[in-house]
Amino acid sequence: MWLSNSSIGRKVVMSVTGLALILFLTFHMAMNLVAIFSADAYNMICEFLGANWYALVATAGLGALVVIHIIYAFWLTMQNRAARGSERYAVSAKPKGVEWASQNMLVLGIIVLLGLALHLFNFWAKMQLPEVLHMLGMHVDTANVTNGVYHIQNTFSCPVYSILYLVWLAALWFHLTHGFWSALHTLGWNNKIWFERWRMIGNIYSTIVVLGFAVVVLYYWLCGGSCC
């Protein structure tokens, strides 16, 4: 299968899963913004995307994307280290035009992964998970499972969580500024003219997505979600 036994094929898998995750982030960010404007509307979304069959299928699909992306990330990195050989240069200089993010995608990805674990603990474990457990007949408290705003307030009133979330978002920003154009380049949709355009579009897009998330964190941290 060329998606696993050729280098370009493996990169295509990284690229497609990465792009799908970017698309997911876009929707996720847009829904989060609702929490700034109306708590009720946000909770309605939470109810709508609770433990319905379509939300569960989407969650499973999303989980699969993340797992594939991560497995390939480690696999590619291991192969690349082997290809690099055991001897390292005594002197090495960063050539100009090389983005820092591009050479540290795994480290950035691992930070994103740790943030994701925290995020699942803060939200998913208190919202969709108990609902599913409840449906399976277990005795769990389901009073707040669709009260997203309650969990947002709970999490971001704690400055440690807010700061961790902002660090997480910063790592995501670096990952995406390289990942965006790199993914399109991997698929072959690039040339000398589009190179700078994709990079610019990628930078703007990543900034909008990351800022969208950050605004919600800052809003609930700094004014408890009750100003204006």
Added chain:
Amino acid sequence: MDKNISFTLKVWRQRGPKEKGHFQTIPVKDMPGDTSFLEMLDIVNEELINKGEEPIVFDHDCREGICGMCSLYINGHPHGPATGATTCQIYIRRFNDGDVVTVEPWRSAGFPVIRDLMVDRGAYDKIMQAGGYVSVNTGGIPDANAIPIPKPVADEAMDAAACIGCGACVAACKNGSAMLFVSAKVSQLALLPQGKVEAARRAKAMLAKMDELGFGNCTNTRACEAECPKCISISNIARLNREFISAKLKD
């Protein structure tokens, strides 16, 4: 007149592929600035031979930037500090009095060291043999104007064909990937009508050979493009990806 420069040469010595290597420090006195880097090594070698020591082994041939044999990793850059120039085109005037000049071989699993600064780049030949050519039946030479080719396309193909197969792209790559080389060799033919015919087969065969020989997966860091002495663009890599993916989708 360029002034004379004195510096310390720190050079990698390794007696054989399996042997453990080490750095040798050699003081270089009053080297004229207009000496080329390779001439400087010739002079140092002559002194080593006169002292009864082993000369430093390094690759070189044309000494005018067209053959791709020279391959030194100088002060952290393949082909040294200049852009768009090979090792043989570097002059001593680029360095300052008192500098430490560190010279290493290409370090990548695909290019094992043969001795000192000389590495085995046979892998590139194998990739070329896998498909870096156009099959022609012998016969009369076709008229050069028989197939019209638009100027921008001809230029793009010519830029790709500037690759001299030196291996600096692999040497610069943290992933040990040979994609810049392979993509240049695929592009120089895929762009032209004569090469288009076998484009799909060529892209698949050359990439498969590159993977088989243990080169890494390109993560688009662009180090290759920055260090390439012929300024080969990574847009060629996008073209190779395109050729390869569409060939696989058609299968």
